[in-house]
Amino acid sequence: MRSSGQIEHGAALDDPFAGEAAAEVISDRHEAEFQALIDSDQRIEPRDWMPDGYRKSLIRQIAQHAHSEIIGMQPEGNWITRAPSLRRKAILMAKVQDEAGHGLYLYCAAETLGVDRAELIDLLHQGRQKYSSIFNYPTLTWADVGAIGWLVDGAAITNQIPLCRCSFGPYARAMVRVCKEESFHQRQGFESLYALSHGTPEQHEMAQDAVNRWWWPSVEMLGPPDAESTHSAQSTAWGIKRYSNDELRQRFVDMVAPQAVVLGLTPPDPELRWNEDRGHYDFGEPDFEELRRVVSGDGPCNRQRAAHHLAAHEEGAWVRAAAAAYAAKHPATSAAA
Amino acid sequence: MVAGAAAVYALRLADDCLVLSHRLAQWSSRAPTLEDDVALTNIALDLLGQARGLYARTAELDGTGRSEDDYAFMRGEREFINCLLVEQENGDFAATIVRQLLCSTFQLAQWQALTTSTDGPVSAVAAKAAKETSYHRDHATDWTLRLGDGTDESHRRMESALAAMWPFTAELFESDAVAREAGALGVGPDPATLRPEWEGYIRRVLGDATLVMPESTWTPSGGREGLHTECFGYMLAEMQHLHRSFPGVTW
Numbered sequence A: 001m002r003s004s005g006q007i008e009h010g011a012a013l014d015d016p017f018a019g020e021a022a023a024e025v026i027s028d029r030h031e032a033e034f035q036a037l038i039d040s041d042q043r044i045e046p047r048d049w050m051p052d053g054y055r056k057s058l059i060r061q062i063a064q065h066a067h068s069e070i071i072g073m074q075p076e077g078n079w080i081t082r083a084p085s086l087r088r089k090a091i092l093m094a095k096v097q098d099e100a101g102h103g104l105y106l107y108c109a110a111e112t113l114g115v116d117r118a119e120l121i122d123l124l125h126q127g128r129q130k131y132s133s134i135f136n137y138p139t140l141t142w143a144d145v146g147a148i149g150w151l152v153d154g155a156a157i158t159n160q161i162p163l164c165r166c167s168f169g170p171y172a173r174a175m176v177r178v179c180k181e182e183s184f185h186q187r188q189g190f191e192s193l194y195a196l197s198h199g200t201p202e203q204h205e206m207a208q209d210a211v212n213r214w215w216w217p218s219v220e221m222l223g224p225p226d227a228e229s230t231h232s233a234q235s236t237a238w239g240i241k242r243y244s245n246d247e248l249r250q251r252f253v254d255m256v257a258p259q260a261v262v263l264g265l266t267p268p269d270p271e272l273r274w275n276e277d278r279g280h281y282d283f284g285e286p287d288f289e290e291l292r293r294v295v296s297g298d299g300p301c302n303r304q305r306a307a308h309h310l311a312a313h314e315e316g317a318w319v320r321a322a323a324a325a326y327a328a329k330h331p332a333t334s335a336a337a
Numbered sequence B: 001m002v003a004g005a006a007a008v009y010a011l012r013l014a015d016d017c018l019v020l021s022h023r024l025a026q027w028s029s030r031a032p033t034l035e036d037d038v039a040l041t042n043i044a045l046d047l048l049g050q051a052r053g054l055y056a057r058t059a060e061l062d063g064t065g066r067s068e069d070d071y072a073f074m075r076g077e078r079e080f081i082n083c084l085l086v087e088q089e090n091g092d093f094a095a096t097i098v099r100q101l102l103c104s105t106f107q108l109a110q111w112q113a114l115t116t117s118t119d120g121p122v123s124a125v126a127a128k129a130a131k132e133t134s135y136h137r138d139h140a141t142d143w144t145l146r147l148g149d150g151t152d153e154s155h156r157r158m159e160s161a162l163a164a165m166w167p168f169t170a171e172l173f174e175s176d177a178v179a180r181e182a183g184a185l186g187v188g189p190d191p192a193t194l195r196p197e198w199e200g201y202i203r204r205v206l207g208d209a210t211l212v213m214p215e216s217t218w219t220p221s222g223g224r225e226g227l228h229t230e231c232f233g234y235m236l237a238e239m240q241h242l243h244r245s246f247p248g249v250t251w
Helices: A018-039 A052-071 A073-077 A086-111 A117-125 A143-165 A169-197 A201-220 A232-237 A245-263 A288-298 A302-315 A317-329 A331-336 B005-025 B034-062 B068-073 B093-114 B120-148 B152-173 B177-185 B191-208 B230-245
Strands: A273-275 A280-282
Touching (some): A052 A073, A052 A302, A073 A086, A073 A143, A073 A302, A086 A117, A086 A169, A143 A169, A169 A201, A288 A302, A302 A317, A317 B152, B005 B034, B005 B177, B034 B068, B034 B093, B034 B120, B120 B191, B152 B191
Antiparallel strands (some): A273 A280
């Protein structure tokens, strides 16, 4: 039986001072039911009772994820008008469009928790909500598009596959579709880099240079080391997070290290090697100081990405105002549209 | 008889699609709503697919065996034979929507007529494109209504956009030896025959949007002979730079 989410008032009828104590009892019972659902690996749905902290934590995480999809359109979109073949251009346009679509599902998932998209976008513009720090690096050559697909989408999938089983239903369901599309993007990125790596010496050099620049930021994308991760313990107890940052990082390196061999490209980590005893790859220590610097706003493109999004949003204000004015004048047509 | 009329006719269609696709794709991450970012890219992708199908057919018809990338990336400005309207810069969202309304209404009429083309591959592209383009026209129509009949500012911006784009519509319906030959061979409609349907639809939508159909004494032309507006050279320079920097490689 699922919690109905309805509050029962019966206990407070006779004694006016019994209300507070009764509310506490009810709250405790809700909390117990909520935790029981999570512990039995069931999903929490939007109408179910949930602790405020759970709601806030999910809004923060889903919004950050949605913002990442939207800001992530910029570095790759940077190459749409210069894509070197019509086939690559079509693939890239479809990919950037998928990212906009992911942003849409995720904002919708956040809306089920009682915030609206406009509020979240404002928080992004005010710098009070973040997006993935990886998108604060520039895409300097065509090979960067392939490197982002292979490494950045690879790291994103590593992070997101466990989220398909996260405790909040709308987020988990959105992630199922997002992960399918991300897996496709990762293969496309790999294939694009493969073509460059096995092309002319100049193309190979372009691919290697892109991997040199994107490798470490991608390894850092899995988050700060476990000892310093601020939200991890509570998120784990709530069934939002299932594996630690360091576990996910290991999983990511284990996935991409053998792929690099097939690509014929060398990751810029002299300590990267297979460890027979552990059954995993060993790898060097990421520069978490740099991650902190970029997250806190001093990466190469933080200011540019934020300014681009804000400018597009402000330039579109008159269009959104016109749509609202039209809807007010023509309620029937607008409802049907 | 015009030598190679069918090939030139197909290439005109293809260039219109490619250039308009490129312009719309420039909106990526810049649209006024996330939904429209998705929609504009989607339309751009449809147009790119149409262009690719038509370049493949052109290569068979003109016998050169060129690849789609040869057509897109290795021709200069004077060799592109798209109409001038599709190459006009995006401007604000109103300008893009007006350009899109004028183009998609023309293209829809053209694709519908092309579904009965005597050229099998062209009619196959047209059958798919007609379905896609009816959505493009719906999207442009919906926004024309909202912006025309929205706020004072949106109405004013739509008037300016119409004034700027309208002169380039005359060229869409120009008839020449290639168009007449294609019409006579049953390859595709002479564009001049599409005007009444186009004008009827545009007049109705603009009226519903409280906008007035402009008149223009200036009717620029030349795109079909490779004489373009200045903005087109910059677009091609950006689009072709990377491809041309690495001659002959595989991407």
